[in-house]
Structures are given as structure tokens and as C-alpha cells.
Amino acid sequence: AQKVTQAQTEISVVEKEDVTLDCVYETRDTTYYLFWYKQPPSGELVFLIRRNSFDEQNEISGRYSWNFQKSTSSFNFTITASQVVDSAVYFCALSGAYIPTFGRGTSLIVHP
Amino acid sequence: DTAVSQTPKYLVTQMGNDKSIKCEQNLGHDTMYWYKQDSKKFLKIMFSYNNKELIINETVPNRFSPKSPDKAHLNLHINSLELGDSAVYFCASSQEIAGGLNEQFFGPGTRLTVL
Numbered sequence: 234a235q236k237v238t239q240a241q242t243e244i245s246v247v248e249k250e251d252v253t254l255d256c257v258y259e260t261r262d263t264t265y266y267l268f269w270y271k272q273p274p275s276g277e278l279v280f281l282i283r284r285n286s287f288d289e290q291n292e293i294s295g296r297y298s299w300n301f302q303k304s305t306s307s308f309n310f311t312i313t314a315s316q317v318v319d320s321a322v323y324f325c326a327l328s329g330a331y332i333p334t335f336g337r338g339t340s341l342i343v344h345p
Numbered sequence: 346d347t348a349v350s351q352t353p354k355y356l357v358t359q360m361g362n363d364k365s366i367k368c369e370q371n372l373g374h375d376t377m378y379w380y381k382q383d384s385k386k387f388l389k390i391m392f393s394y395n396n397k398e399l400i401i402n403e404t405v406p407n408r409f410s411p412k413s414p415d416k417a418h419l420n421l422h423i424n425s426l427e428l429g430d431s432a433v434y435f436c437a438s439s440q441e442i443a444g445g446l447n448e449q450f451f452g453p454g455t456r457l458t459v460l
Contacts, residue, residue, distance in 0.1 A: 278451035
């Protein structure tokens with residue numbers, strides 16, 4: 234069975250602080266994909282990144298970076314110099330052959 | 346050009362009624378899903394269809410019945426609505442890739458309120 238754990242229910246930071254959202258996963262599949270999605274207050278779900286199980290290279294996209302570590306089954310997401318527009322619920326997700334599994338989400342609140 | 350569209354956006358109805366939510370994707374994807382998001386933002390998969398065939402049917406009451414007339418559409422029909430059905434329902438689609446699924450594209454959601 235697959236499982237995704239986002240232990241941080243809510244994180245509150247002040248603008249310009251760096252923040253890391255944790256994601257730990259469990260799967261028996263040897264090939265799988267990891268994802269992060271953003272759900273801003275407007276409600277839509279927006280895809281941010283996909284990583285496959287064979288690619289442990291870290292990725293940076295502007296102020297966003299992702300750290301995939303297979304040894305600890307973690308796929309953490311860091312926002313550098315956070316902004317108020319980053320306030321959202323962030324979901325980590327795991328996909329094996331057919332069933333996508335989402336974590337319970339981390340609510341990030343960035344105060345001005 | 347909306348990639349994944351759902352109608353209606355809001356649905357307010359009385360307990361016991363039957364209602365449908367429609368979903369269409371114009372991305373040419375093979376797989377479509379229905380998710381339920383509760384008030385605590387927990388996103389739970391309900392159904393998944395791949396090329397019009399049911400792949401996933403999680404523990405969902407029989408009152409929920411998905412219908413996929415073609416690859417681009419996956420509708421959700423709910424019978425005998427209950428208070429606990431109040432939630433936001435998201436439709437999504439993705440393309441199957443080697444060993445797993447590609448990223449999902451979500452519709453805007455349908456906020457269902459059962460009174």
C-alpha cells in the first residue's frame with residue numbers, strides 16, 4: 234500500500250523567510266513518481282513538479298527547490314524568500330502503476 | 346481553452362435529491378479521476394477511469410456512480426444525497442507513462458452543499 238505523510242499541518246512564516254515543507258512516502262513499487270501540487274485560497278489545484286524514482290537530482294525553479302532523497306523516502310519542498318502569494322495548501326503526492334495517493338497537505342501562511 | 350472543465354461550479358440541494366456533476370477534458374489524456382475534498386482539505390480519490398474502463402473504485406457508497414461515455418468525459422452521479430456528501434469534488438485527468446502516471450490536471454472543482 235502507498236502512503237504519503239505530510240507531518241506539518243500548518244506553517245506560518247513572515248515574508249522573505251525560507252520555508253521547507255516535508256514529505257515522506259512509503260511504497261513497494263520500484264518505479265514510481267512523486268509530485269507537488271499547490272492549492273491557493275482560490276481553490277484550484279496546480280501542478281508544481283514531478284520526479285521519477287530513478288532521478289534523485291535536486292531541482293530548482295526560481296524560488297522553489299525540491300530535495301528528493303530515496304534513502305530516507307523523502308521529497309521535501311523549499312521556498313526561498315517566501316512571499317504572500319505563496320500562501321496556499323501544498324500537497325505532496327505519490328503515483329505507482331495506477332493509484333495516486335495524496336498527503337493531507339500543509340497549509341502555508343506567509344504574513345507580510 | 347479550459348483543459349479540464351466541470352459543471353456546475355456550485356451545487357446546492359436538499360437531502361435525498363439526485364444530482365450529477367459533469368467533467369470534460371480536452372487534453373487527450375487516457376485517465377480521468379474523481380476526488381472528494383472535505384472541509385479539512387483532505388483529498389481522497391473516489392474513482393479512476395482509463396480509456397472508459399473503471400480502474401479504481403475506492404470505498405465509496407453505491408450512491409455514487411461514475412459514467413464515462415467517452416475518453417474525454419467522466420461524469421459523477423449521486424443518488425439520495427446526504428449531509429455528509431457536502432464537499433468540493435474535483436475532476437482530474439492525466440496521461441499514463443511508463444511505470445506510473447503523469448501529473449494530473451484538475452478541474453476548478455464543484456462545491457456541493459447538501460441542506
